[in-house]
Amino acid sequence: MMKKLKTILFIFVIMSALRPANAEQTYIIKKLIGKGKNYQTPYYVFESGKTGHVVLLEGGIHGDELAGTEALLDILHRIRVNTGKLIIFPEMNKPACDQKKRFINIDINKIFPGKKDAKPYEYPLANEIFKMVGREMVEYVVTTHESKHLHQLKNSNSFGQTIIYGVKPIPSYAKYWIKTLNEKLTKKEKFTLHYYPIPTSSTEIFVETYKLKGGFCVETWRKFNWNRRVEMHKYVLLTFLDAIGFDYTLANQEK
Numbered sequence: 001m002m003k004k005l006k007t008i009l010f011i012f013v014i015m016s017a018l019r020p021a022n023a024e025q026t027y028i029i030k031k032l033i034g035k036g037k038n039y040q041t042p043y044y045v046f047e048s049g050k051t052g053h054v055v056l057l058e059g060g061i062h063g064d065e066l067a068g069t070e071a072l073l074d075i076l077h078r079i080r081v082n083t084g085k086l087i088i089f090p091e092m093n094k095p096a097c098d099q100k101k102r103f104i105n106i107d108i109n110k111i112f113p114g115k116k117d118a119k120p121y122e123y124p125l126a127n128e129i130f131k132m133v134g135r136e137m138v139e140y141v142v143t144t145h146e147s148k149h150l151h152q153l154k155n156s157n158s159f160g161q162t163i164i165y166g167v168k169p170i171p172s173y174a175k176y177w178i179k180t181l182n183e184k185l186t187k188k189e190k191f192t193l194h195y196y197p198i199p200t201s202s203t204e205i206f207v208e209t210y211k212l213k214g215g216f217c218v219e220t221w222r223k224f225n226w227n228r229r230v231e232m233h234k235y236v237l238l239t240f241l242d243a244i245g246f247d248y249t250l251a252n253q254e255k
């Protein structure tokens, strides 16, 4: 899959460079977290060259929750950004994703902002991701997850089919986002907003440190089949971009 991805990205970069000077210019830049380390993992930056929102869509923070990663790779192949900047980061914890395990030594979502030069590798990985969010001047972040348990109101510790936020107040666009998202889903699939703060979670740390305009974790329920979960993650991510007014176009398929 990565080889195919590289080829497509290469072609896209060349095509962008060959476009006439008056056309909109979009650049896609592949960057690395953990360059040369055993946890090296790429993220992709779409630069429109025009002012607009800066959005980070990320997945694979837990290596056995990969429907979101698959959705991110599909969006990566097809999206063009017209204003602002979009960052797609499909495999945050690559060693865990490669082994399809939640984590290798320690859950990185419980140790943000991490620590430089510490062991095990999850500490410097978390720290590099944390610094990247500041360096890229991210304004919004959505992280994809998957849950074994369908959310039930009487059990706040169940997450399937929820969109979680951990910093109040909830941004004003969130309700519109959930409404347009749920219009695409069956009754059983509908997402609810769920307030569940975890102090060391990447999302909460990003929102509080960098004063983001929004930070959310998306949890699909693993009882739905793989293709449907991938589809649902795509809906979640694209309706999020729509809800905040991010200007993009998608190739090959209707939104």
Ligand SMILES: [Zn+2]
Pocket: 062, 065, 144, 145, 146
């Ligand atoms: Zn997770």
